[in-house]
Amino acid sequence: MAQPVTVEDRAAVDECFLRRTEAGRLLAADAERVARACHDMAVRFHSGGRLIVFGNGGCSADAQHLAVEFVHPVIVGKRALPAFSLTNDVATLTGIARSQGFDEVYAHQLRYVGVGTDIALGISPDGHCANVLRGLEEAAGLGMLTIALVGGDGGPIAAHPVVRHALIAHSADAEVVKEVHVTMYHVLWELVHVFFEQPGVLAPEVIR
């Protein structure tokens, strides 16, 4: 049976929510970075590119969420844009992990399904996932636009020169980072469409 709520219990809940406030607010300060990433994504989609998403653990669920967001928009009338995650196919994932090691699970898939006009988006709670970084390296080598959603101090992924847009959720708490990432990718989806409806700003001459 449930125990009575103490002052201490109540303080624990308040602390849980309070821990999220600062990181949530700090996203507003990164609006410029988000806007630039959206613009580059819109340019890629406009020239036929697809969005390929990947991440481990809870971030693999985010990768799938991000993909369905673009393929099946929640706002009726928005066009479907091609996006898929590299975390769905357990046979492929475990097959590559077995033969080449877990660090190669995304890089290998990108090598064979990615093309230069695509967008690679890797998600990592602290910027330290080796396979996510390997995926982004492979993608950059193919000429893809590279985006990383990371947390903490951004880690090696945010600092790596192959990553064109690193969007950092400013918290060391992995759950808080995930919550900011969910807002980030919802905003990425919505704002890509804003650019998409302004064809004048999607100049095809430069693929960035």
Next chain:
Amino acid sequence: MESLYPFLYADQGQSVDAVLAEVRRSTAEKAVEIVALREEVATRYAGQLLACASEMAAAFAGGGRLFAFGNGGSSTDAQTVSSLFMAPPRGRPLPAFSLTADVATVTALSNDVGFEVVFARQIAAFGRAGDIAIGLSTSGGSANVLRAFDEAGRRGLMTVGLAGYHGGKMAEADTIDHLFVIPSSSVHRIQEAQTTVYHVLWELTQRALERTAVAGTPGPS
């Protein structure tokens, strides 16, 4: 979209800088919106989150397992819930399953019976009294989520629901022990606040289990 960005639709020949400025403004606005929504959820549900987590801890302590389910984006939340309990970044791993993970089962049930039973039939197969069923729906109206709660209620599972808007049919169901309704009409903001709700539930469940372990007794009943 036009009503949200009227400035952009006044003239089709917008410059990149003008669109970037609008997009920046919109990003900042959404950040403020979700922070405020989380505060509202904290005010509305602090007590119920504690009560729910305390019951979940008791269920796990008694050998219960957790089953999470939802559709689309919410299916990815169900997977996050099960992986968070099962393979936590800290604290005690707890038995948890996502009912959306097994594509063979989901497609078999959809093909042979219908999509509305995909979660209920799995609850019937796996669930037993003392387990926990967590269902997520932004509208509160997903038929297969409601059916799963019916089945879970019949079998004596503890039931936890996450919904949005005004709770939809989930708010009318008498099969949900703890219902958390995110008071927003934006699917995106609802999902973001639901993510916070299940993260906080997980954290409070871990805390309750730790305290029980320290006390060395299951606590007063």
